[in-house]
Amino acid sequence: MSVEAAIPEGYVKVFSKPKALSDAKYTYCPGCHHGIITRLVAEAIDELGILERTVGISPVGCAVFLDRFFNCDFVQAAHGRACAVATGIKRARPDLVVFTYQGDGDLAAIGAAETVHAANRGENITVIFVNNGVYGMTGGEMAPTTLPGQRTTTTPLGREPRLHGYPLKISEMLAQLEGPAYITRQAVFDYRHIVRAKQAILKAFRNQLEGKGFSLVEILSTCPTNWRMTPVEAGRWVAEHVVKVYPLGDLKDVG
Amino acid sequence: MSRVLMRGNEAIAEAAIRSGLKCYFCYPITPQGELVEYMARELPKRGGVFLQAESEVAAINMVYGAAAAGVRAMTSSSSPGISLKQEGISYIAMARLPCVIVNMMRGGPGLGNIAPAQGDYFQATKGGGHGDYHLIVLAPSTVPEAAELVRLAFELSDRYRVPAMILADGMIGQMMEPVELPEPVEPEDIPERPWAVTGAKGRPKNVITSFDLEPEGLKEMSLALQETYREIERNEVRWEEVETEDAELLIVAYGTMGRIAKTVVRLARQEGIKVGLLRPITLWPFPYEPVRELAERVRTVLTVELSAGQMWEDVRLAVEGRAETPFYGELGGVVPSPKRILEEVRKYVG
Amino acid sequence: MPKGIVVVDKERCKGCGLCIEACPFGVLGFSSEYNSSGYRVVYMEHPDKCTGCAICANVCPDVALEVYRQEPTKEAA
Numbered sequence: 001m002s003v004e005a006a007i008p009e010g011y012v013k014v015f016s017k018p019k020a021l022s023d024a025k026y027t028y029c030p031g032c033h034h035g036i037i038t039r040l041v042a043e044a045i046d047e048l049g050i051l052e053r054t055v056g057i058s059p060v061g062c063a064v065f066l067d068r069f070f071n072c073d074f075v076q077a078a079h080g081r082a083c084a085v086a087t088g089i090k091r092a093r094p095d096l097v098v099f100t101y102q103g104d105g106d107l108a109a110i111g112a113a114e115t116v117h118a119a120n121r122g123e124n125i126t127v128i129f130v131n132n133g134v135y136g137m138t139g140g141e142m143a144p145t146t147l148p149g150q151r152t153t154t155t156p157l158g159r160e161p162r163l164h165g166y167p168l169k170i171s172e173m174l175a176q177l178e179g180p181a182y183i184t185r186q187a188v189f190d191y192r193h194i195v196r197a198k199q200a201i202l203k204a205f206r207n208q209l210e211g212k213g214f215s216l217v218e219i220l221s222t223c224p225t226n227w228r229m230t231p232v233e234a235g236r237w238v239a240e241h242v243v244k245v246y247p248l249g250d251l252k253d254v255g
Numbered sequence: 256m257s258r259v260l261m262r263g264n265e266a267i268a269e270a271a272i273r274s275g276l277k278c279y280f281c282y283p284i285t286p287q288g289e290l291v292e293y294m295a296r297e298l299p300k301r302g303g304v305f306l307q308a309e310s311e312v313a314a315i316n317m318v319y320g321a322a323a324a325g326v327r328a329m330t331s332s333s334s335p336g337i338s339l340k341q342e343g344i345s346y347i348a349m350a351r352l353p354c355v356i357v358n359m360m361r362g363g364p365g366l367g368n369i370a371p372a373q374g375d376y377f378q379a380t381k382g383g384g385h386g387d388y389h390l391i392v393l394a395p396s397t398v399p400e401a402a403e404l405v406r407l408a409f410e411l412s413d414r415y416r417v418p419a420m421i422l423a424d425g426m427i428g429q430m431m432e433p434v435e436l437p438e439p440v441e442p443e444d445i446p447e448r449p450w451a452v453t454g455a456k457g458r459p460k461n462v463i464t465s466f467d468l469e470p471e472g473l474k475e476m477s478l479a480l481q482e483t484y485r486e487i488e489r490n491e492v493r494w495e496e497v498e499t500e501d502a503e504l505l506i507v508a509y510g511t512m513g514r515i516a517k518t519v520v521r522l523a524r525q526e527g528i529k530v531g532l533l534r535p536i537t538l539w540p541f542p543y544e545p546v547r548e549l550a551e552r553v554r555t556v557l558t559v560e561l562s563a564g565q566m567w568e569d570v571r572l573a574v575e576g577r578a579e580t581p582f583y584g585e586l587g588g589v590v591p592s593p594k595r596i597l598e599e600v601r602k603y604v605g
Numbered sequence: 606m607p608k609g610i611v612v613v614d615k616e617r618c619k620g621c622g623l624c625i626e627a628c629p630f631g632v633l634g635f636s637s638e639y640n641s642s643g644y645r646v647v648y649m650e651h652p653d654k655c656t657g658c659a660i661c662a663n664v665c666p667d668v669a670l671e672v673y674r675q676e677p678t679k680e681a682a
């Protein structure tokens with residue numbers, strides 16, 4: 001920003017856009033937590049000084065434009081296949097730091113097999129799992145993670161578990177496996193949780209640098225647009241309702 | 256070159272390793288089990304990565320990742336597994352990644368059976384997945400040729416940044432023949448990949464993608480792809496001709512059928528019937544011109560396939576009425592004897 | 606002099622209001638300005654109350670805020 005000249009003497013910059021992010025504006029809707037999560041990943045890359053050896057894998061979903069936002073190398077993966085693509089990259093070049101960034105439809109529905117098996121193999125990759133309970137990009141359809149009773153465009157009367165299945169707790173499932181090193185669930189609806197989520201993301205990358213293996217950070221996110229809420233209401237909804245179905249905290253940590 | 260007696264599946268695996276293969280991803284399926292097993296035994300010993308994936312879908316996406324990271328990558332399967340790979344192949348094609356895919360075809364549709372068949376011709380040569388794309392498709396008819404075409408597949412795929420497919424069947428996979436294995440390539444002989452994702456150090460970031468939301472942008476990517484295809488069509492058409500000089504009837508057959516058709520030509524000639532053979536080696540790009548030229552000189556162009564008539568469509572496109580274009584095919588994994596085909600030939604001569 | 610200064614990248618701001626909600630001191634508010642994408646952007650309505658804690662920037666989904674804090678002077682330290 002060229003406004004620095006206007007800052008009087010005696011002030012230090014305490015917050016600015018991470019270097020891992022490009023100048024491209026996000027394509028996310030106003031107030032969408034995807035934006036916070038994307039920035040936290042960039043901050044972690046900055047802090048670990050790994051920009052020049054990191055490869056990101058973008059999903060199909062609202063984060064499909066991720067390669068534009070970052071300054072590191074990127075591969076765009078087919079819907080759900082990010083963990084398989086990450087496996088291919090990491091096995092070909094183990095020195096690279098490889099992360100995927102996936103929505104709940106991408107990771108827990110169409111890509112469930114790829115996710116489970118990458119986790120089970122303990123692939124030494126970092127997975128950022130953005131759980132907003134809907135298919136954001138395609139217009140707010142039901143996701144495997146949608147809450148019981150939640151109205152979506154494909155559950156207009158609310159999700160009826162007996163008909164549409166129960167919320168899929170994929171992180172709990174993965175935590176049962178021997179392969180993964182670290183499985184945690186975080187949220188970013190307020191400052192305190194953002195700080196914690198950032199620590200979890202840092203740890204998930206550090207694990208990879210230390211060769212500990214598969215690390216996944218699930219982050220409860222919002223979709224104000226398809227939830228038909230204001231961004232402030234959407235954040236409160238996560239804090240009050242979503243966390244009850246998806247409790248926050250570490251599910252597995254081999255230390 | 257070293258000369259050894261090898262099974263087709265193993266010769267393909269060994270030729271791939273000697274071609275600088277770094278990463279191989281698979282999911283077991285008959286009739287290419289020996290290929291998978293050979294890779295599992297040999298590739299890790301020789302500095303490569305062998306990984307059995309959870310599905311063909313995962314395997315092809317691992318190939319996508321490894322190819323994006325700039326190494327020579329390969330997967331192999333048979334018909335049903337190749338169907339599952341189509342989504343990934345479409346992405347690989349548009350993202351301009353080189354790689355090699357082996358399809359040891361079996362009887363279909365559905366689960367079909369494991370006998371030799373050529374029912375995947377359309378899928379292999381006309382795209383196979385969604386969108387406007389092609390693979391370079393190479394069809395060996397012997398074990399030594401399979402080894403040779405594997406090397407070529409890697410080279411062409413690298414040169415054009417277009418995925419290449421070896422299209423064969425269990426007959427070639429299981430058959431044992433003496434093979435001249437290609438010399439191992441030196442790492443410096445593998446073309447550089449400045450576009451690969453290797454970490455954005457001292458250069459702008461690289462992005463591997465098949466995506467552009469803007470119609471004009473996607474059109475540009477597509478036109479570049481099509482331009483490459485035209486270049487391949489100009490430069491890389493390969494075929495073999497047998498006794499075509501004075502032929503009155505031309506057989507067009509590839510792979511296993513091409514091999515059997517050679518015997519048919521010999522038997523026919525013994526009877527004084529002037530039969531020739533054109534055996535496409537590249538199924539895409541298809542040898543339209545050579546077929547067309549020969550069609551000017553013969554009365555009959557007989558297509559013989561282990562399918563209901565898939566390559567036949569390309570043969571008719573090439574001939575365009577210059578000669579009669581009958582078809583003989585077998586289905587379900589039944590492989591016709593040379594004598595049976597000779598009977599077919601007799602219908603159109605004399 | 607306020608302890609903190611928040612600089613808004615008006616072109617990045619999408620007027621979501623999360624920063625306004627999050628600021629513990631009620632510093633931020635919507636200005637009457639709209640950016641080229643048509644979003645109403647935030648500004649420091651009460652700049653004197655800003656502590657430079659950067660909570661607003663942390664919750665901003667669009668990385669639209671930069672925060673500056675007064676360096677602690679020797680006397681204060």
Ligand SMILES: Cc1ncc(C[n+]2csc(CCOP(=O)(O)OP(=O)(O)O)c2C)c(N)n1
Nearest residue numbers: 060061062079103104105106134135136137
């Ligand atoms: C094979 C395939 N099926 C369906 C789609 C359509 N599609 C695009 S995004 C998406 C869902 C994305 O939802 P999610 O992964 O939760 O990401 P979000 O947009 O919510 O961040 C779907 C179904 C597709 N692109 N490819």
Ligand code: SF4
Nearest residue numbers: 028029032062136223
């Ligand atoms: S559709 Fe929902 S998830 Fe997607 S960017 Fe908009 S608010 Fe975020």
Ligand code: SF4
Nearest residue numbers: 628655656658659661
């Ligand atoms: S820096 Fe802190 S006090 Fe100042 S506007 Fe931001 S949140 Fe409010």
Ligand code: SF4
Nearest residue numbers: 618619621622624665
């Ligand atoms: S949080 Fe960011 S985008 Fe939202 S209103 Fe504040 S500055 Fe603008």
Ligand SMILES: [Mg+2]
Nearest residue numbers: 103104134136
């Ligand atoms: Mg979602």
